[in-house]
Amino acid sequence: MKLEKLVGDRFRERPSDCVVDSHALMVRGGYLKNVASGIFSSYTPLKRVTGKIERIIREEMDAIDGQEVQFPVVMPASLWQESGRYESIGREMARFHDRSGNALVLGMTHEEAAVQLVRDCVRSYSEYPFMIYQIQTKFRDEARPRAGLIRVREFTMKDAYSFHTSQADLEKYYERCHKAYERIYARAGLPEVVSVAADSGMMGGNVSHEFMLLTPVGEDSIVMCRECDYRANREAAEQCGFDMVREGGICPRCGKPAITISRGIEVGNIFQLGTKYTRSMNMTYIDQNGEVQYPVMGCYGIGIGRLAASICEAHHDEYGPIWPLAVAPWQVHLCAVRSDDMQVKAYADKLYVDLQSRGVEVIYDDRQVSAGVMFSDADLLGVPFRVIVSPRNRRQNMVEIVSRDRCFSANAPMEAAAEAIWKILSENAL
């Protein structure tokens, strides 16, 4: 599309109320707009980024036999009374009454809805295991929304629920999902995400892991060992003993005084839930011996907006985000510098059409503005490859191709530019 028509302001000044770079850059680049505390609208660039993240997640969830479904945002309180969470969850859950006086809630997670959807229709052991997932809006009335998309009240989440006839089968699937999560982060440009134990691993209880992007702006503390592969979040580590939860503390796994503490953003989590929900909500199946059993559940979440912000935290400079190709709002940012030069304009117009006809996603800037304005806008949109058509380049019969991270630049002859750009994209695609 043409940049001239792209709705959303871009500007240079860092907003004073932004405590993390991703928030500041997303405000400066016209990605999001605050509607209320912790509630945002997305402009097109962000919607395109989250759409690509969602596509990656769908592919990986389908690859581990997930079935996409959809649960409601608004649910009857009665469903949450069944599980006991209507009482046990506090003010984070939004509650209201409908016109007939029925108590309703806004979904902040969907274990109850998942059990309600399947409990009447999966009654034989032969139909297990299975996994259902959705990508849907959730609302959690956080006391302290902060850091743009990192901690919000309304958010879009992929949440998945698996059902099994044994703990062993759950553990097998849990491991499969763990690997799918690794593929998701790698494809989205965050291969450095690590998983950390979110349970003590010693105290019994259910197994769970958090996936963490290590970054100083993260709000979670992660306890790691320099000598072995021990990794846990602060809460799980504290259950193992106070001494370890400091720099140089004793690792509970290898016993060496090698504990380090880092900051991280939680970009996903996976839980072994056991039979908590199936028991309380009376979901059963008949096993091979004809006996009634409760299925064992796992659940698996990824917040889409927080992941987008985390990618921006990991990939940006002072001028804007540097989106990895797989999640970039567009693949190519085409700049017609001095578009009042008719030959520049005519050639750039043609290149725009040629690139699109090859399936390339192009944002095209043919505004009559200075190269400085053009390039600072391009920096804020963070598109991986910038293609520059200008009077000088035209005289040399070439276009410039520059990567957003400045690591790559090349010239291509004008008549072969579309082909050259397409090749560069193909080589850079995962």
Added chain:
Amino acid sequence: MKLEKLVGDRFRERPSDCVVDSHALMVRGGYLKNVASGIFSSYTPLKRVTGKIERIIREEMDAIDGQEVQFPVVMPASLWQESGRYESIGREMARFHDRSGNALVLGMTHEEAAVQLVRDCVRSYSEYPFMIYQIQTKFRDEARPRAGLIRVREFTMKDAYSFHTSQADLEKYYERCHKAYERIYARAGLPEVVSVAADSGMMGGNVSHEFMLLTPVGEDSIVMCRECDYRANREAAEQCGFDMVREGGICPRCGKPAITISRGIEVGNIFQLGTKYTRSMNMTYIDQNGEVQYPVMGCYGIGIGRLAASICEAHHDEYGPIWPLAVAPWQVHLCAVRSDDMQVKAYADKLYVDLQSRGVEVIYDDRQVSAGVMFSDADLLGVPFRVIVSPRNRRQNMVEIVSRDRCFSANAPMEAAAEAIWKILSENAL
């Protein structure tokens, strides 16, 4: 995917509480599950249908220069106080307070959010016109939800908002959007949808149209003339005079006593809003003469779930939906009849893989159940083409290909079946 693993019950009995066929068939076929009055979860077959409808809508909205954005589900009351609708809308709007006592509402439409998103960033006439749209969950506390997905409380909607510097420009875009809607319905399998005037056309006021699928089970009345192209909904017609709103009444356009009254389901609507929202919410731009002006708005809605139900109403028989190829949950329903025959099973397994490698979406039934159970399940899933592998067919070295509507059947030699099926699909794709 394999039918054996598909979550959702299928059964023959028509549920007693279903007043329309689409609701009954979607319950019988494992498409949806009631969660509360007018609130449903979707199983995978419905999610796949609505996903395909959403893709068609996105393509057509992008083709008329729409920019996809996302507004929140939860909005502050203050936004609706600006437009005056916090007071003017009644109990259909869900309201609650957050933990800090701030009044919030659930979006039932997003004019306020659209104006809030763009009013600070589109200030020059040169940036007009533009259109933004989203596909998002909405909640409307209907007094009487009914007919499955036809009238619900929670629904997914495509809502679009265009902004213009003149009424003439709005009218031009309105016409363009009208044509895009016709393409959407045609591509989704409902070329018979008609647009009707939803305003009097005589009483002044704003122009709007509703898109109607004519069907006896519709809850709207449509007044049409047998002699000319007059078409209006009942409310608009009544504003033109009582006499016309009966069979044989006088047409207000051609004057002949040729009025007929039909029933229809509203599957979309488009409105010329004027400056109602831009004035009340103080959105302005600077025109060519440097003067401050209010932009003129249009808005354009399509309910996704209701459209899916309407397609089912228009395309079904007593055994199940007959999904048009473009919106079908899968393209091919592969039945391995007598899958205990190892040769049948081995061949069907291979055909399943071959079809998928050609990009065909296949639901594969290799359960050891009778052909009767297999075919009645296939009828309920309504996949356009059924491919039958059986011992008898195998002895004749062929597979049977039958369309769900029984209008087409063919045999293909086993070794060339994947290719033959792929060709049939290509020829039937729009």
